Amino acid sequence: MPFDDRGLAYGDGLFETVLVRDGVPCLWDEHLARLARGAAALGIPMPSREILEALPPRAGDGLAVLKLVLTRGSGGRGYLPPAPAEPRLRWRAAPFAPAAERWREGVRVRHCRLRLGVQPALAGLKHLNRLENVLARAEWSAPDIAEGVLCDAEGRLVEATCMNLFWWRDGAWWTPRLDRCGVAGTLREALLARGEIRETAAGPEALDAAEAICLGNSVQGLWPVVRLDDAEGRPRGRWPIGARHRMLQARAHDLLGYPVDAMKDVP
Known part of the structure; x- marks a missing residue:
């Protein structure tokens, strides 16, 4: 994540934490709908469904947690958002066991x-x-x-x-x-x-x-x-x-x- 990323500097972004069971994300439509609502409210371009659907893990057995972080990207002067924004999407998946x-x-x-x-x-x-x-x-x-x-x-x-x-x-x-x-x-x-x-x-x-x-x-x-x-x-x-x-x-x-x-x- 670059030092000038607005998510790092200002918290200017969104995240989702998704349970993935045997390669299938649970409540995926609800997660994408909330991400879209947040992107619209903050004025951050929403990644395409194709990009989001391609994120791993999409194969394998067992449970994992997929964390998505969407920031406005870099740029802007102080708090003023850049126009147009070039959003940055990052993700990480890890094995998971519930309590x-x-x-x-x-x-x-x-x-x-x-x-x-x-x-x-x-x-x-x-x-x-x-x-x-x-x-x-x-x-x-x-x-x-x-x-x-x-x-x-x-x-x-x-x-x-x-x-x-x-x-x-x-x-x-x-x-x-x-x-x-x-x-x-x-x-x-x-x-x-x-x-x-x-x-x-x-x-x-x-x-x-x-x-x-x-x-x-x-x-x-x-x-x-x-x-x-x-x-x-x-x-x-x-x-x-x-x-x-x-x-x-x-x-x-x-x-x-x-x-x-x-x-x-x-x-």
Whole structure:
């Protein structure tokens, strides 16, 4: 990556992280649609479908993660973008194994102190400016805490540091509306399109009243939340893994080709 690349200098670009199973990218259309939305919002020319379809891995057995990085390229004076832009596309693929024990046993999560800035122009995009997530993730190092829950500057639930957030209440699965900030994950988009979840605006008290909570993304799948702490590490809620968790997990894992463990003693 050249020193003057605008993605390196300013975070002027986008990225996608794609699960690839036996040479076939999962939720590929959703990833390309989000990349296209981001490219249009930033004014970066979108690579052709032919170029993207030619990216490896497209053969071989097993799981891999394909990461794509699209930047505006080099040039421009200061923040002023070059016209026309000459975008730069980079990719890397690596073998991958999901954290399957978290599917089975669930995870402990915590609230973060950091608040996400409200910027509707970037809401939903997977852009390269991820310093807020970096700072939020630096708030804890305990290995038994899997994720951190983030609110925006006005106190509304948004997401976890690298996953989307779902909770069951009043007979439905809900997820935060992402029209102000946050990343619209491709697994979340697919579940919305299939009517499995609904969007709402809510504060953190919604999690306190939830009957079940899950976190999910298109690489790791769906994790049931069994404990939620506040930002100081004090327990705020505990949930046994039940049929509601497994129901949403089954829908999500069907999209990714992951298994759903059989439940015992679940009402």
